[in-house]
Amino acid sequence: MQSLALYVGFGLVTASILCIGAVGFTLQFGISNLFNLAFGATMTAAAFVAYIGNAHGLNIWVSLVLGTLAASLLSFLLNRGIYLPFRRRATSRFTMIMVTLGVGIILQFGIEAIWGGDDFSYNMSTGSSVHIAGMLFTTTQLTVIGIAVVATTAVHVLLRYTRLGKAMRAVAVNERLARNCGISVKAVVDSTWLLSGALCGLAGIVLVMDVQVLNAGSGDDLFVLIIAAAVLGGIGSASGAIAGAVVIGVVAEVAAGFINPEFKDISAFIILAAMLLLRPTGLFSSVATAKEVAR
Amino acid sequence: MSGAWQFYVATLVIYGFVYIIAASGLNLQFGVTGVYNFAFIIFQAAGAYCTAVLTLGPSSANGGFQHYILGLHLPFPLPLLVSALVAGVLGVGLGALTVRRLRADYLAIVMLVISLIATGVVTDYQGLFNGAAGLALIPQPFVSVTTSLVVYDWLYAAYAGVVCLLVLVAVRVLIESPLGRSLRAVRENENAAAALGKNVTALRLLVFGVGGAIAGISGSVLVAFAQAWSPSSWLYAETFVLFTALIVGGVGSNLGPVIGAVIVPVVLAEGSRYLPQFGPPTLVPSLEWITIGVVLLVFLWFWPRGILPERKHTFLPASPARPLTPQPTRGLVGKNLDGEGGPGR
Numbered sequence: 001m002q003s004l005a006l007y008v009g010f011g012l013v014t015a016s017i018l019c020i021g022a023v024g025f026t027l028q029f030g031i032s033n034l035f036n037l038a039f040g041a042t043m044t045a046a047a048f049v050a051y052i053g054n055a056h057g058l059n060i061w062v063s064l065v066l067g068t069l070a071a072s073l074l075s076f077l078l079n080r081g082i083y084l085p086f087r088r089r090a091t092s093r094f095t096m097i098m099v100t101l102g103v104g105i106i107l108q109f110g111i112e113a114i115w116g117g118d119d120f121s122y123n124m125s126t127g128s129s130v131h132i133a134g135m136l137f138t139t140t141q142l143t144v145i146g147i148a149v150v151a152t153t154a155v156h157v158l159l160r161y162t163r164l165g166k167a168m169r170a171v172a173v174n175e176r177l178a179r180n181c182g183i184s185v186k187a188v189v190d191s192t193w194l195l196s197g198a199l200c201g202l203a204g205i206v207l208v209m210d211v212q213v214l215n216a217g218s219g220d221d222l223f224v225l226i227i228a229a230a231v232l233g234g235i236g237s238a239s240g241a242i243a244g245a246v247v248i249g250v251v252a253e254v255a256a257g258f259i260n261p262e263f264k265d266i267s268a269f270i271i272l273a274a275m276l277l278l279r280p281t282g283l284f285s286s287v288a289t290a291k292e293v294a295r
Numbered sequence: 296m297s298g299a300w301q302f303y304v305a306t307l308v309i310y311g312f313v314y315i316i317a318a319s320g321l322n323l324q325f326g327v328t329g330v331y332n333f334a335f336i337i338f339q340a341a342g343a344y345c346t347a348v349l350t351l352g353p354s355s356a357n358g359g360f361q362h363y364i365l366g367l368h369l370p371f372p373l374p375l376l377v378s379a380l381v382a383g384v385l386g387v388g389l390g391a392l393t394v395r396r397l398r399a400d401y402l403a404i405v406m407l408v409i410s411l412i413a414t415g416v417v418t419d420y421q422g423l424f425n426g427a428a429g430l431a432l433i434p435q436p437f438v439s440v441t442t443s444l445v446v447y448d449w450l451y452a453a454y455a456g457v458v459c460l461l462v463l464v465a466v467r468v469l470i471e472s473p474l475g476r477s478l479r480a481v482r483e484n485e486n487a488a489a490a491l492g493k494n495v496t497a498l499r500l501l502v503f504g505v506g507g508a509i510a511g512i513s514g515s516v517l518v519a520f521a522q523a524w525s526p527s528s529w530l531y532a533e534t535f536v537l538f539t540a541l542i543v544g545g546v547g548s549n550l551g552p553v554i555g556a557v558i559v560p561v562v563l564a565e566g567s568r569y570l571p572q573f574g575p576p577t578l579v580p581s582l583e584w585i586t587i588g589v590v591l592l593v594f595l596w597f598w599p600r601g602i603l604p605e606r607k608h609t610f611l612p613a614s615p616a617r618p619l620t621p622q623p624t625r626g627l628v629g630k631n632l633d634g635e636g637g638p639g640r
Contacts, residue, residue, distance in 0.1 A: 037407075092399070105588040109588070113578055224408055231404075262419040
């Protein structure tokens, strides 16, 4: 069982990264009723901004803050500049998917046009290895887990105990009713895109800190698992996104390491397929049900 | 024309036919029935892989440098037919995952994730279709007819053209039939179609199957010409290209997929061939993708119904007893692809 613990440990690191991203993705959907498929490319963009800072001699943690802020601003601008104008024209939901995907493709290949297909990495030390209960982490990985815990706790506190958070939850469940109660939906939507954009950027940067490789496709590879985690947990639900991230992250790593590397993608597929057949609204389905994602 | 030029043009023509076949299959699903199958490309891949392993000899041939299942070495028309069948069955199977009716955009991202995971699975499983390296040296049909490369290419282009024509006619017949009307009813309003006694789930599974089979045919025609197929041939972005082709050409119309397939994948993607080489090797392909993305956004903003919008289906009596007041054409068709209400829903 020694090695099982080892792979659970790897899974926890993956789950932490997924967690940050999935909470951001699910918040965007919850409040804006929109699947932002440019999310993966935004993660990559943030990681590259952090790379620029880092390559110009900035400390990695300063670069991390810089990249996170850049992603926050980029997400906000994408929503204000492109998504909202399309939605004001009563663009259908499917067409919005094409819009966000188109933006994602432009972003991703814009990055590739600048940096090419090469691999980059941050100038940082991975730290020493630490053994905890049969699991093996580098100090960087422990920091990543710590960041995930702090970030998701902060989101939880925000949603549960602040006025803004309550307004966000109200808009997520019933936008019209929230508006009629005097909540400024516009302000709520703007702050959501700033917040979820920051989470998106953070996820992209800690991903690169963990795997030590950055290229134009970095964010997209993780984005698949982020969507799977958010859908599994119940799209729109922050706690669901955390649960989904832990399940997908740990199961994928354990299946890959403990059974066979070939099972990594298969296990994610089986979980998702089973969920779609049995409970298409996901584990925590309150927002998903309110938005009628499945009947 | 010189030999090299003829070779190039013939290759473009073949790719054009393949894209037209695929786009008309997607049009049946997305344009006519309103099924948002963002995993469309995996059915083309299924057809291509199927044809490959059916025409290749046993896996141990050629020094066993590639590993794959089957290796039956079947003669020409069989792999094409079996590929269509396999892709169609796979289509029904994946469609069955979505029998719980999902919201349009939710279905789209779920299918997108399935497409990406499928790429991962085929890449991981070395023994299935030779993993990331993919299959190569796939035998071409009717090579015994001629020894000239150029003549062979034009011969193959003619074959692809015939297949393409058959598919277009079949899709046209299906769309204009009473069954096609039912499919459009499902697109416009599922509940109303169900209330009229249409089995919505069965109709959706049917187009998942037929559309999948058409995609399989396109993959089969493509792979028997290209002779190689790997996970990088069917990235999810290829599905995006086909959807863009439909939106540019005209969603749901008969000739829209043809025009769209010629403009987007063939002209836009091949247009960069005439740009002078500049910058690093990834620059020109990247600009190509950016162009496709920008073209999509521009069309969605300015011409959301495409170059050839779907003709409004009207049912006029043969000799009208009373004059019919023409209805404004902004009704059911085209504008709102989900058949949904206004914003904020």
